[in-house]
Amino acid sequence: MEILRVENLSRTYGRGEARVEALKQASFSMQRGEFGAVVGVSGSGKSTLLNCIGGLDKADAGNVFINGQDVFAMDENERTIFRRQNIGFIFQSFHLIPELNVEQNIIFPLLLDYRKPDQNRVDEILQVLGLENRRKHLPGQLSGGQQQRVAIGRALITRPALVLADEPTGNLDSQSSQDVMDLLCRAARHYQQTVLMITHNMDLTAAADRVFRVSDGRLKELGGASE
Numbered sequence: 001m002e003i004l005r006v007e008n009l010s011r012t013y014g015r016g017e018a019r020v021e022a023l024k025q026a027s028f029s030m031q032r033g034e035f036g037a038v039v040g041v042s043g044s045g046k047s048t049l050l051n052c053i054g055g056l057d058k059a060d061a062g063n064v065f066i067n068g069q070d071v072f073a074m075d076e077n078e079r080t081i082f083r084r085q086n087i088g089f090i091f092q093s094f095h096l097i098p099e100l101n102v103e104q105n106i107i108f109p110l111l112l113d114y115r116k117p118d119q120n121r122v123d124e125i126l127q128v129l130g131l132e133n134r135r136k137h138l139p140g141q142l143s144g145g146q147q148q149r150v151a152i153g154r155a156l157i158t159r160p161a162l163v164l165a166d167e168p169t170g171n172l173d174s175q176s177s178q179d180v181m182d183l184l185c186r187a188a189r190h191y192q193q194t195v196l197m198i199t200h201n202m203d204l205t206a207a208a209d210r211v212f213r214v215s216d217g218r219l220k221e222l223g224g225a226s227e
Helices: 046-053 076-086 102-112 119-129 142-156 175-187
Strands: 002-013 018-031 035-039 061-066 088-091 161-168 193-198 210-215 219-221
Touching: 002 035, 002 046, 002 088, 002 193, 018 061, 018 102, 018 193, 035 046, 035 175, 046 061, 046 161, 046 193, 046 210, 076 088, 088 142, 119 175, 142 161, 142 175, 161 175, 161 219, 175 193
Parallel strands: 018 219, 035 193, 035 210, 088 161, 161 193
Antiparallel strands: 002 018, 002 061, 210 219
């Protein structure tokens, strides 16, 4: 089942001598449960690609379809609601709410939509994340790796069709980075969610089903990590 389709996506910033073509007609699609990794040097257009797919930035040309829905055909309010219900975001910075504990941070997206959390689902995610004994801890009482796990739980709690991860291991040590990668793989394999991750570290693409490279705004598929 196709979850994501990107068609001829282009994005340009600035004018005249300051004009930068951040994306040049990027096209690809991903199926349910696929884990894709996007690599490239800093400034190559990776984050622009992710932000356009997630509707955080508006492309100059092209289309993005998630679960068959045209993201750019929506108005801003519709896009905000769609994003909250269908896309899970994981950023390099954890963006946790410091006054809320672990469990409260994880269920926060549900509360924004006035949805009652499924306690069994919450407990399962806490167990998978290894945070059962930290559920009442505040973010300031956690390590960086634990905070990123909370951010992953928050991204998964709504059962989104698509998870977008922008350098999710950028602020973590090697062991915590591997833990995060294991959790993203589990999201794809166990929960059958489509995951697209940006990284500058080729070593972290080993578990990906497909690897893409962005260079000077152009997207090229490198194939599967095992190829």
